Ligand SMILES: Nc1ncnc2c1ncn2[C@@H]1O[C@H](COP(=O)(O)OP(=O)(O)OP(=O)(O)O)[C@@H](O)[C@H]1O
């Protein structure tokens with residue numbers, strides 16, 4: 114039998130047959146590796162996550178009409194200037210004063226699908242609305258009118274009074290339309306003061322074509338590219354004035370770097386803690402096996418072979434812990450991502466070998482000192498029967 | 500030339516003379532017992548002969564080499580090549596099987612050979628226990644594994660420090676019987692023991708008292724067999 118085979122047989126026997134002891138060391142390595150690989154995953158996913166996150170905080174581009182009125186076809190012409198792959202979504206809004214139980218409210222006509230893209234942070238209790246007499250009610254409106262999802266309510270609209278030939282105002286009947294409340298909208302912002310319906314429904318209720326007040330767009334592009342789009346639309350599409358919503362896009366970069374720096378810092382701290390933990394565990398392992406070390410030396414082991422054996426064991430632990438950690442790390446990162454960023458992260462196969470190698474290296478380095486102390490053991494103590 | 504020669508050897512701890520001017524010779528193939536009360540320096544002497552400790556003063560010649568002058572690293576090599584050790588507390592690596600424990604000595608010496616290790620276990624009557632862990636073996640069986648490990652590399656000399664100290668009579672007899680076989684094959688044996696019955700079997704018994712050699716008893720009718728009264 115080759116020497117190496119015996120070496121492997123020895124270190125695996127040590128791990129397998131001393132399982133209850135080694136499980137602690139293995140766990141500390143695995144936890145360290147889990148957090149490390151998880152954080153690295155998050156670190157690389159943060160830009161992507163944050164990109165999505167910032168788009169979550171509203172659109173980053175808006176269209177308004179040059180003369181105060183904007184047609185739907187003009188909005189569409191403007192959208193055409195943007196690379197479809199980069200256009201996350203667009204939502205036109207038309208606001209009108211309507212009444213519920215004779216009390217005025219602002220109704221917004223919009224494209225439900227577009228809103229879901231440009232304002233994915235909207236929390237809807239109940240279900241989302243679509244066209245055909247379905248209504249989404251802002252939380253504060255719902256509260257003052259005691260509306261809950263599932264209710265059927267009438268919404269009225271008073272058309273603009275038209276003067277007849279005699280100059281007297283003609284009496285016009287209110288328009289009515291019956292809506293089913295699909296859900297209650299919670300945003301924590303002014304959106305809660307409105308009710309939402311499809312553009313078609315609003316057109317039907319008001320009886321007029323009306324015009325779009327504002328269109329919100331969510332575009333996934335860098336600062337320069339966004340400016341280029343703005344210029345192209347403002348100069349190339351008549352009747353549309355495009356502008357950037359600066360507040361969010363400008364802060365994106367700084368928050369991003371700060372967040373990454375934070376993750377990096379935490380990674381370093383966890384790394385240090387893992388190394389301390391491994392070093393402590395290995396010190397305990399060496400202390401507990403002094404007798405065995407003395408025995409090995411008594412039957413002829415050199416310092417070098419003692420170091421090799423313990424290093425072999427700790428690296429094998431590093432390998433197992435790293436393998437375990439890379440799997441758990443993905444699960445951990447996934448959980449963080451889902452709970453914090455509400456989106457899943459992609460599995461990076463390259464992180465598996467990286468985690469395993471890093472884990473072996475970290476375990477090896479932190480075991481150096483404890484293992485060196487193993488060579489101090491005096492073989493004579495074995496005969497003394499200590 | 501003697502296989503082993505101690506010339507005026509001292510081991511001094513503070514003002515305690517654990518070995519006090521000890522001189523002795525052991526010839527190749529001899530079977531020597533060492534007796535003496537507790538604390539008389541028997542283990543101290545075995546540690547020095549076994550290359551695990553150095554004398555404070557004096558020369559220790561093993562196979563013509565003065566081991567009192569060698570470096571720690573060379574001592575490890577000499578111990579590995581020339582000495583087989585057997586301890587009172589049957590020290591085995593507790594997570595390795597019997598045969599793996601024997602192979603461990605081969606591993607440090609040269610190349611592990613499972614077949615040869617199994618043969619050694621068969622010699623000590625443990626062929627069927629090869630795959631057992633020390634915790635699954637009786638004290639006597641564990642000590643026999645130690646004997647198998649000590650002889651696996653054909654050492655010049657086997658040093659045994661109270662090899663039967665923790666054994667009952669039956670196992671004591673088995674171990675002494677093994678020593679007898681080894682002696683017949685020409686192995687040099689130095690055995691520390693408290694047990695007069697075990698000591699008497701040897702060709703010669705040296706008695707230590709407070710670090711000094713106080714007596715030497717030569718066994719006139721040496722048979723190598725143990726006799727219980
Ligand atoms: N490392 C040491 N430091 C100080 N004193 C020591 C050391 N090792 C041994 N001694 C002392 O040397 C003396 C001889 O010890 P040794 O172990 O050789 O006795 P022994 O004859 O083997 O006794 P026992 O039969 O009880 O095993 C003892 O008094 C012991 O206390």
Ligand SMILES: [Mg+2]
Nearest residue numbers: 497541542543
């Ligand atoms: Mg002793």
